[in-house]
Amino acid sequence: MKTKKSANFSEWYTELIKEAELADIRYNVKGFVVFLPWSVMTMMKMYRIYETELEKTGHLPAWFPALIPERNFHLESKHVEGFTPEVFWVTEAGGNKLEERLAMRPTSETAMYQMYSLWIQGMKDLPLKIYHSSQVWRHETKATRPFIRSREFHWIESHDVFATRAEAVAQVHEDMEMARLAITEKFCVPFLFFRRPQWDKFPGADDTFAADTLMPDGKVLQLPSTHLLGQNFSKPFNIKFLDEKGESQYAYQTCYGPAISRIYAAVISVNGDDKGLVLPSCLAPTTVMIIPIYKKGGEEAVLAKCAAIEKNFKDAGMKCAIDRSENTPGFKFNHWELKGIPVRVEIGGREAESGELTVAVRDTGEKTKIHESKLVLEIPRLLSEMDKRLGAKSKAGFEGKIRDAKTMDELNKVLEVGGFARAPWCSTGFDGKQCADEIKAKTTGDVRGTLFGKDEKPEAGAVCIHCGKSATEVVYIARQY
């Protein structure tokens, strides 16, 4: 890598995607990229981890069609208004014009809920919790960037139905906890979970809650959001059930959308370093890379030792490979550091003889000697220590970027260095939007919302950072991707 992450994050990101072969941006439809094997292998692991968490909480998988008839779209008016500008339409098939346009799903509410109305009849059908791993298409007008924003992205959406509003609210908490378990605990990416302001919620929702992380340049990247839909969709889509008294009731719904490709952008940005990718051990396509180092004539003994060590790792269930290419050892070290392999084992002539092997860990670069007989036990310990360090490092970096701001001057300063400004706020209603719009115009900062699950109140006598009216809330403001 030529560019240092701390010197120019944006350039570093572009260079990393090219050099580590994560995506190819040369595909000839604007806004669409090819996701390459090295990123897809990690994203498939991310899918599996997330899907396992969803299944633990009672969700079942389903595959819904990618095409949605236009009339479904029009059933919920705010939804159609919110999404229409981004929809790709299919208007022709087999050379004939279609009688009704079909939308390439930008999200699947209107595909799934018409089926839900057929499936749900009584209390025995509830709760219904279904997830759908797929890609969606949105004609983004903002500048696209691989993984961060593209016109096709890969995600999971879960769509849940309940008899009561209380159960739907509990689902929002469950979704947030799931995000913490996967994204923070396993992928080492911290975030804050916000209740979005009313003017910035999902089209058709009663309330939107979303996880925001910070990229190394201090700008916010939105990770999963979960939406309390209330009865806004169950009424037009006719999702009803007979309650205990035999009375017909509209159901309550939630939907949740972890975008795997975007979470991947956060994983590589937050954890990566000047040498390239740093991947938490559960996400690395290969965990251990063995590098043979030999002089002419010494190949046989070294390669035999490498093969024996590789077999030990594979027998222990670890993903391991040997770099047998013609490149120099130094080139191989750099290459696999760029690719984010967590552990490198170096085996030269002396190591092959003594069995004392050199082991390097990706994040610190530290080298230790470990006897081959202890390798299979020691490597998992090194990996778990590395994961803990990555988690602690990203948490410290994140928390250091949350600062208080009480005046517009302070807000400007916080946004200039990057990160969240925590500010007193007049209201999240209509007047609040006016303040938010003016703040956006003056500072390009966005009001992300109030912290979810923590009732943060402004100090007594505090006034809105913008208009000076009495403050009722504490909001977080940041520049966003």
Ligand SMILES: [Zn+2]
């Ligand atoms: Zn105000």
